[in-house]
Amino acid sequence: MDQPILAVNSLNSGYGKFQVVFDVSFNVYRNEIFVIVGPNGSGKSTLLKSIFGLTTIYSGSISYMGKDVTKLPPHVKARMGIAYLPQTDNVFSELTVRENLMMATYTLKESEARDRVEEVLKIYPVLRNKLDYKAKSLSGGERQMLALAMTLVRRPSIIMLDEPTANLAPVVARDLLKKVSILRDEMGITVILVEQNARAALEMGDRALLMVSGRVAYEGPARSLLQDAELGRRYLGLR
Amino acid sequence: MVLPSPEFLVYSIAYGSVLALLCIGLTLTYMVTKVPNFAHATLAITGATVTLFLLDRIYYSLHPVRCHGCVVQYATLYLLAPILAFIIVGLVALAEYLLVLRPLARRGMGIIGLMIATLAFDMILYNVLSLTLYIVPAKNLSRLMDAPLKGFDVGVTLAGVNTSFSRLLLPLVAITLAVALHMFLTRTKFGVSLRASIENPDLARVLGINVDLAYMVSWFLAGGLAGASGALWAFMIESYKPETAYFIIVSIFAGSILGGLGSVYGALVGGFLIGLAETVGLVITQNLLQLLLNLLQQLLNMLGLTVTLTVTVTLTQYQRFFSLIIVIVVLLVAPQGLAGINFRGLLARGGLK
Ligand SMILES: Nc1ncnc2c1ncn2[C@@H]1O[C@H](COP(=O)(O)OP(=O)(O)OP(=O)(O)O)[C@@H](O)[C@H]1O
Ligand SMILES: [Mg+2]
Numbered sequence: 001m002d003q004p005i006l007a008v009n010s011l012n013s014g015y016g017k018f019q020v021v022f023d024v025s026f027n028v029y030r031n032e033i034f035v036i037v038g039p040n041g042s043g044k045s046t047l048l049k050s051i052f053g054l055t056t057i058y059s060g061s062i063s064y065m066g067k068d069v070t071k072l073p074p075h076v077k078a079r080m081g082i083a084y085l086p087q088t089d090n091v092f093s094e095l096t097v098r099e100n101l102m103m104a105t106y107t108l109k110e111s112e113a114r115d116r117v118e119e120v121l122k123i124y125p126v127l128r129n130k131l132d133y134k135a136k137s138l139s140g141g142e143r144q145m146l147a148l149a150m151t152l153v154r155r156p157s158i159i160m161l162d163e164p165t166a167n168l169a170p171v172v173a174r175d176l177l178k179k180v181s182i183l184r185d186e187m188g189i190t191v192i193l194v195e196q197n198a199r200a201a202l203e204m205g206d207r208a209l210l211m212v213s214g215r216v217a218y219e220g221p222a223r224s225l226l227q228d229a230e231l232g233r234r235y236l237g238l239r
Numbered sequence: 240m241v242l243p244s245p246e247f248l249v250y251s252i253a254y255g256s257v258l259a260l261l262c263i264g265l266t267l268t269y270m271v272t273k274v275p276n277f278a279h280a281t282l283a284i285t286g287a288t289v290t291l292f293l294l295d296r297i298y299y300s301l302h303p304v305r306c307h308g309c310v311v312q313y314a315t316l317y318l319l320a321p322i323l324a325f326i327i328v329g330l331v332a333l334a335e336y337l338l339v340l341r342p343l344a345r346r347g348m349g350i351i352g353l354m355i356a357t358l359a360f361d362m363i364l365y366n367v368l369s370l371t372l373y374i375v376p377a378k379n380l381s382r383l384m385d386a387p388l389k390g391f392d393v394g395v396t397l398a399g400v401n402t403s404f405s406r407l408l409l410p411l412v413a414i415t416l417a418v419a420l421h422m423f424l425t426r427t428k429f430g431v432s433l434r435a436s437i438e439n440p441d442l443a444r445v446l447g448i449n450v451d452l453a454y455m456v457s458w459f460l461a462g463g464l465a466g467a468s469g470a471l472w473a474f475m476i477e478s479y480k481p482e483t484a485y486f487i488i489v490s491i492f493a494g495s496i497l498g499g500l501g502s503v504y505g506a507l508v509g510g511f512l513i514g515l516a517e518t519v520g521l522v523i524t525q526n527l528l529q530l531l532l533n534l535l536q537q538l539l540n541m542l543g544l545t546v547t548l549t550v551t552v553t554l555t556q557y558q559r560f561f562s563l564i565i566v567i568v569v570l571l572v573a574p575q576g577l578a579g580i581n582f583r584g585l586l587a588r589g590g591l592k
Pocket of ligand 2: 044045046087162
């Protein structure tokens with residue numbers, strides 16, 4: 001395979017002195033869906049945060065498109081085309097939907113921002129009627145849609161989705177995972193997907209990482225992890 | 240009479256306006272850095288110092304008492320001083336954030352440590368001011384310290400009320416700056432990003448917002464507001480001294496706590512109300528007390544007892560004490576301040592929907 005779009009090397013990170021991620025390495029290649037699974041509290045969210053620079057990094061490196069970005073501040077990474085949908089607190093609840101979208105297109109020029117917002121409102125028409133409502137008045141599902149819209153609106157090169165289907169009705173969740181494939185196939189976006197629903201995610205993913213207690217327990221083709229009876233049963237509740 | 244004179248009312252409103260602007264600034268920095276800035280009053284006095292220097296160096300001889308027909312020229316002081324003070328004090332506040340608070344916060348210092356750091360900065364700033372005033376000789380004033388700044392205001396009689404230029408100007412300045420701040424926070428992309436950065440800094444960073452820059456601008460604005468209001472407040476000070484700051488800091492905290500420390504609008508209202516309470520409120524209370532005593536005396540006289548009752552305390556000496564009582568009551572009754580009170584709920588319960 002060619003050069004990875006994102007390469008994580010021997011990453012050790014955590015919160016202050018509390019280490020959560022231990023010696024994690026993996027590569028993500030252009031145009032693939034990279035699935036990260038693992039039990040609750042295994043450090044999946046912390047890993048994504050660390051990639052974005054929102055935690056304390058003790059050692060290791062992260063490079064993006066061949067450039068070392070380990071020490072870059074988060075807002076610079078965002079401007080380089082990395083997007084991230086946090087698992088919690090992923091919208092500004094005190095701002096209106098309109099203002100939230102304005103913030104999501106913060107780095108774009110005015111006219112471009114307007115077009116992009118129009119674009120995502122077509123994908124999530126529910127939001128259009130709520131533009132002047134504060135995000136805290138949205139339902140859990142609507143809020144998640146807003147968060148997704150905010151992640152996609154900048155047309156990033158790579159997006160990291162931390163449990164995007166949380167709070168969504170099963171039908172909507174399935175639909176969303178389908179849309180993730182569309183992102184890759186039609187828009188050429190590379191996707192890192194953290195998902196509770198391991199089976200669905202691994203079925204659509206190209207390659208996968210299994211995290212257990214902050215360490216890598218498996219890295220390889222998503223299918224193989226799905227078929228690995230031992231790992232699947234022990235950590236993912238797959239039969 | 241129970242009610243104070245119209246002159247005093249105008250004074251109260253001007254004082255309330257100063258406090259409102261100071262509370263907005265304190266609340267803004269509190270929202271950004273989560274630490275009460277004990278140096279905020281000294282920032283205001285730094286603004287007053289700008290007026291002092293302008294007066295001594297440029298405007299002394301232009302004062303209407305010394306120069307007839309210079310009123311218009313002299314009036315530019317009321318514009319120049321706040322603008323200059325806004326910039327200078329904004330930069331001082333920015334320095335406080337960049338040189339003291341941000342490095343300490345990044346090293347993981349807790350709120351108590353940071354609070355003490357603002358106190359330390361306050362002392363440094365106070366000493367720098369005192370030293371400057373001591374070293375720099377006065378040009379026109381007899382001395383820079385203890386200068387009777389109040390005397391440099393221009394008297395105005397409006398609708399039979401004897402007042403002054405600064406007192407009429409202050410409410411206008413407060414309203415203008417508050418509206419400008421509101422427009423900035425709600426109508427501009429950068430202003431909205433400031434609110435976003437306060438609510439959820441990590442999410443703001445993830446979206447490409449430079450949160451650090453937003454925080455720096457907040458500190459600059461907070462200092463600027465303190466400087467501008469301090470520059471005009473100078474005309475209300477009997478005699479200028481850097482330690483005047485230590486009296487008003489209590490009122491600034493009172494107004495900010497009343498406002499809930501979480502919204503600039505709450506701070507605006509809280510500061511203004513504390514300003515009124517400390518002035519008009521106090522006088523009314525004093526007068527009511529006197530009235531009550533008079534009534535009591537008459538009653539006793541009617542009963543055949545001849546006694547003379549007089550109030551010997553002047554409440555106005557207990558101005559700050561009054562605002563401290565208000566703070567305690569607010570914290571007991573509505574811990575979230577004015578902004579936390581569910582007014583709609585209260586109205587609905589009262590059937591007034
Ligand atoms: N902000 C934080 N400060 C300190 N510790 C944290 C913080 N967030 C998470 N942790 C700790 O880090 C560990 C890993 O948490 P993390 O959220 O990364 O797990 P996760 O794999 O995403 O779990 P889940 O599947 O439940 O989302 C947990 O032990 C958690 O307590
Ligand atoms: Mg998680």
